Amino acid sequence: MDKTTTLSRKNLHIVAIVYIYTSFNNTLITITNIKGQTILFGSAGSLGLKGSKRSTAFAGQSIADVLGKKLFILGFRFVYIQFKGFGSARKSVLKGFLGSSLKILTIKDKTNIAHNGCKAKKKRRI
Known part of the structure; x- marks a missing residue:
C-alpha cells in the first residue's frame, strides 16, 4: 500500500517550487518558497560554462545537481517542478533533481505554444 504525503501548515517551509527555463542557448533554474520568494538561482553560466x-x-x-544539494542542506525535502521552454536539457535537469534526495510532488509544463498568433521565429540553419 502506497503512503501518501500530506503537508500540514507548519511543514510548508520544507516545500519549494522549482522553475526551470530551458532555451536553445542556456538553462535557468529559479527556486522559490511557497510564497514566491526566491531562495536559490542558477544557470549554466554561473557554473563557469561559456558559449x-x-x-x-x-x-x-550539473545545475540541477548543485541546486538540489543546496536545497536539501537548507532543509527542503519536497519540490514542485515547473518547466518552460523547448531546450535540450529538459530531461537531464529532471534526472539531476531525481538524483538528489528531494521528493518531487508534481511536474508541470507551462511552455507557451502559439495557435497561429504572432509570426514565429525564423527556422535555425545548422
Missing part, C-alpha cells in the same frame, strides 16, 4: 557548452544536457544536469 555553446551552456546549451548542453550536461550543463542542465
Whole structure:
C-alpha cells in the first residue's frame, strides 16, 4: 500500500517550487518558497560554462545537481517542478533533481505554444 504525503501548515517551509527555463542557448533554474520568494538561482553560466557548452544536457544536469544539494542542506525535502521552454536539457535537469534526495510532488509544463498568433521565429540553419 502506497503512503501518501500530506503537508500540514507548519511543514510548508520544507516545500519549494522549482522553475526551470530551458532555451536553445542556456538553462535557468529559479527556486522559490511557497510564497514566491526566491531562495536559490542558477544557470549554466554561473557554473563557469561559456558559449555553446551552456546549451548542453550536461550543463542542465550539473545545475540541477548543485541546486538540489543546496536545497536539501537548507532543509527542503519536497519540490514542485515547473518547466518552460523547448531546450535540450529538459530531461537531464529532471534526472539531476531525481538524483538528489528531494521528493518531487508534481511536474508541470507551462511552455507557451502559439495557435497561429504572432509570426514565429525564423527556422535555425545548422
